[in-house]
Amino acid sequence: MRKIIGILSLFVLLVAGCGQRQDDEEGLSIFKYNESAGILTLDPIYAKDLPHIWACNQLFNSLVAYDDQMNLVPMVAKSWDISEDGLIYTFHLRNDVQFHEDTCFYQSALRQAQGPSQHESVKVVEPVETPTLRSRFVTAEDFVYSFNRVVDKQLNSPGLWIFSSVKHDDDHYAFTALDDTTLQIELSKPFPPFLGILSMTYASVVPHEAVEYYGNDFRSHPVGTGPFKFQYWKENVKLVFRKNPNYFEHDEAGEKLPYIDAVSISFLIDKQVAFLEFIKGKFDFMSGIDARYKDELLTYDGQLRQKYEDKINLITEPYLNTEYFSFFIDPNDSLGPDRSRALRQAVSLCIDREKMLRYLRNGIGEPGTGGIIPAGLPGHSNTIGYGYDLKRAQRLVAENHLEGYLLQLSTVADYADIGKFVQSQVEQIGLQCKMEVMPPATMRSMRSNGSLSFFRSSWVADYPDAENYLSLFTTLNFSPAGPNYTHYTNPKYDKLYDKALLCNDLQERAHYYTEMDSLMMRDAPVVVLFYDEVLRFVNERVHGLGSNPTNLLDLRRVRIGW
Numbered sequence: 001m002r003k004i005i006g007i008l009s010l011f012v013l014l015v016a017g018c019g020q021r022q023d024d025e026e027g028l029s030i031f032k033y034n035e036s037a038g039i040l041t042l043d044p045i046y047a048k049d050l051p052h053i054w055a056c057n058q059l060f061n062s063l064v065a066y067d068d069q070m071n072l073v074p075m076v077a078k079s080w081d082i083s084e085d086g087l088i089y090t091f092h093l094r095n096d097v098q099f100h101e102d103t104c105f106y107q108s109a110l111r112q113a114q115g116p117s118q119h120e121s122v123k124v125v126e127p128v129e130t131p132t133l134r135s136r137f138v139t140a141e142d143f144v145y146s147f148n149r150v151v152d153k154q155l156n157s158p159g160l161w162i163f164s165s166v167k168h169d170d171d172h173y174a175f176t177a178l179d180d181t182t183l184q185i186e187l188s189k190p191f192p193p194f195l196g197i198l199s200m201t202y203a204s205v206v207p208h209e210a211v212e213y214y215g216n217d218f219r220s221h222p223v224g225t226g227p228f229k230f231q232y233w234k235e236n237v238k239l240v241f242r243k244n245p246n247y248f249e250h251d252e253a254g255e256k257l258p259y260i261d262a263v264s265i266s267f268l269i270d271k272q273v274a275f276l277e278f279i280k281g282k283f284d285f286m287s288g289i290d291a292r293y294k295d296e297l298l299t300y301d302g303q304l305r306q307k308y309e310d311k312i313n314l315i316t317e318p319y320l321n322t323e324y325f326s327f328f329i330d331p332n333d334s335l336g337p338d339r340s341r342a343l344r345q346a347v348s349l350c351i352d353r354e355k356m357l358r359y360l361r362n363g364i365g366e367p368g369t370g371g372i373i374p375a376g377l378p379g380h381s382n383t384i385g386y387g388y389d390l391k392r393a394q395r396l397v398a399e400n401h402l403e404g405y406l407l408q409l410s411t412v413a414d415y416a417d418i419g420k421f422v423q424s425q426v427e428q429i430g431l432q433c434k435m436e437v438m439p440p441a442t443m444r445s446m447r448s449n450g451s452l453s454f455f456r457s458s459w460v461a462d463y464p465d466a467e468n469y470l471s472l473f474t475t476l477n478f479s480p481a482g483p484n485y486t487h488y489t490n491p492k493y494d495k496l497y498d499k500a501l502l503c504n505d506l507q508e509r510a511h512y513y514t515e516m517d518s519l520m521m522r523d524a525p526v527v528v529l530f531y532d533e534v535l536r537f538v539n540e541r542v543h544g545l546g547s548n549p550t551n552l553l554d555l556r557r558v559r560i561g562w
Contacts, residue, residue: 107213228263298364379517
């Protein structure tokens with residue numbers, strides 16, 4: 001009875017829409033944040049962007065994970081072995097990881113009592129007080145099932161690509177449960193970043209019982225192994241997760257994780273309204289900053305304004321996101337290859353990136369004077385790109401008779417201010433520049449079919465390996481089939497890429513990465529503008545919320561209290 005009353009109290013508290021924060025008065029610790037972009041599903045195989053990844057990260061676990069220092073650490077897998085040829089990955093699983101207690105396991109047990117099942121060997125864990133709720137321990141077969149959901153073409157998961165290097169035919173992928181705690185994956189060819197890819201939310205483990213029991217409603221009734229379990233969702237209004245009492249991780253002192261009692265997510269669409277609510281203390285966390293209130297919070301140097309220092313902590317971190325403008329390299333360009341390359345180099349040289357960041361982004365980000373690989377990843381070098389050199393840019397224009405050449409710049413509304421800045425910069429070296437602002441969907445379509453000559457681009461790492469960026473410029477990835485929207489091609493670059501994929505030594509592989517990046521930057525298919533930063537504004541009462549270059553929201557070690 002006490003348990004039921006406690007759950008009802010927590011439910012009423014979390015769905016309360018206004019008034020002072022009551023969690024302090026009730027003695028409950030609840031982390032609250034707003035998600036203006038909305039959430040459509042809590043099924044991890046569809047978690048393709050940060051709003052969905054953040055939510056699913058509270059509910060699910062993968063085999064491995066990255067810590068805040070971007071070290072790969074065990075999660076459900078306690079250890080792993082990789083064969084010498086780089087093709088066989090063998091994972092040894094923990095035997096103490098339970099799925100969230102849920103009705104689906106009770107219903108599955110009833111069905112098993114009526115007849116044999118292929119899943120009879122799993123060990124069911126039954127709570128004493130609530131007989132209709134059950135759980136069970138995770139086995140290797142659960143990962144086989146979960147991975148097969150990702151590659152099931154009928155389910156149309158955007159994460160199918162993460163297993164593209166796994167050996168497979170039309171009907172079968174090489175995922176094998178050797179026993180309850182041993183999982184084996186066979187690749188078709190070596191791919192060193194594969195282990196890191198398995199940390200992605202797409203690769204989370206889910207129980208077949210929940211997917212079968214809830215069917216299409218699994219999206220709104222998820223069952224995982226994560227630090228929090230699903231509690232309540234009124235779509236577009238409120239989403240609530242509750243602490244998972246059976247979570248398997250402990251801190252260094254032996255205390256069970258997570259520390260807080262619940263997570264509450266609101267869905268205010270207007271970012272200005274959400275910002276005001278955050279300032280009032282009704283939300284604990286805000287990521288990034290909107291142009292409408294950046295000057296209210298930050299100085300031109302990117303520091304938190306003094307009037308907020310007693311209410312808010314600002315956490316900054318390099319973000320694995322490179323912002324750049326791309327050229328479409330047309331082999332039939334009337335300029336010819338040499339003059340075309342000189343034009344691209346001149347554009348890169350004429351942009352004062354420090355000035356751009358100071359006045360347009362309040363100092364947020366690092367000037368893009370290196371290659372496409374962002375700061376913080378092995379292979380990055382800040383000596384292979386283009387600094388601000390107006391005289392050299394003007395000389396390239398003059399020597400190649402490019403005066404008056406018209407650039408057609410395409411961008412989207414959110415980056416129109418940066419587009420105007422670039423427009424003014426290129427005009428000072430004797431070029432013309434016409435800017436067009438278009439809807440994002442239109443830009444995506446036109447850049448894919450090669451209809452844009454000079455256009456805004458960015459790339460956020462799907463996984464923390466420089467290969468993720470360098471693959472954008474291989475010949476095999478030409479759009480529309482792949483993400484090489486520039487149609488940059490260089491046989492030496494392609495050979496170095498293939499060599500890097502055969503190299504399991506990270507330091508040696510990083511050398512290949514730097515060489516590739518340097519080669520590509522000399523040809524200048526892109527104008528690297530800046531490497532982004534993670535900005536986290538955190539309520540003073542929140543402790544233990546770190547940051548990381550992938551901007552993953554990890555609430556396991558968060559504490560709340562003045």
